[in-house]
């Protein structure tokens with residue numbers, strides 16, 4: 208598809224001169240660093256690599272893409288914000304997404320004064336294409352966000368609908384694959400070579416298990432990556448966070464073991480839920496959580512809280528429902544016992 212990214216991006220971003228850090232200007236030469244007013248003593252006294260090259264090398268090997276197709280954010284939250292900053296003029300441009308979905312798409316839009324086109328998911332939590340495509344010709348609609356598998360519903364979005372959007376929408380298509388590793392759905396990552404307007408983003412917070420470290424990855428064509436680099440804060444990923452991310456990525460065996468464990472716990476929980484009378488529905492899940500409908504979700508939520516079991520009440524978005532993360536075997540056992548007692 209022939210899409211001019213420069214025409215989509217905000218002109219002030221295209222024209223601005225990004226901050227040039229001391230380490231940018233020294234061009235990667237290692238030596239006596241007297242250029243950044245750092246303290247010569249102690250650990251972590253040096254600024255981090257602003258472009259996280261070691262980390263990108265590692266990610267590029269795992270994901271089989273080029274380092275210049277990768278942007279690293281302080282969590283995917285930062286990536287969402289940066290996509291809006293690059294492409295949406297405050298007070299003028301729009302983003303479209305499908306609700307209920309991950310709340311940060313809305314918060315970041317409000318923060319950046321981006322108008323929201325909010326399209327409800329169908330009753331089986333799929334994209335309402337008929338509704339969505341009415342907006343594709345709006346030239347102020349700059350970004351469509353698709354969350355697959357979706358939070359909080361837990362299901363994946365049908366790939367034929369995503370393909371339709373990729374084929375027919377000429378703005379930025381941002382696909383959030385935060386829960387991909389728990390799903391059987393294939394990643395859209397390889398499609399970045401076919402669609403210059405596609406941004407796929409993933410995170411180390413879920414399957415990789417380091418939510419506390421705050422690492423999100425965006426994958427896109429190098430032109431988009433350059434624009435994201437322009438708006439990011441110079442040292443957005445700390446030395447400690449780059450190190451922690453590399454450590455976890457080097458231990459792929461442990462990652463695979465843990466994902467397997469979570470998926471097997473998930474199956475056990477699903478079986479247990481069948482024997483709990485206050486549960487009226489367990490929605491299909493391609494993630495590490497369940498959306499569960501109860502006879503009285505608010506009451507169950509409160510009673511669990513009293514037992515110090517914290518789940519997420521989704522009843523304001525989806526009738527009588529709680530979102531329950533798959534925990535460790537001990538944690539899941541506590542939850543199941545508590546639900547049985549409440550029943």
Ligand SMILES: Cc1ncc(COP(=O)(O)O)c(C=O)c1O
Pocket residue numbers: 281282283284285309354357358383385386409410411412418421422423
């Ligand atoms: C769909 C989705 N995307 C992104 C995130 C946030 O990811 P990160 O921790 O990388 O900011 C979450 C967190 O719950 C999520 O559910």
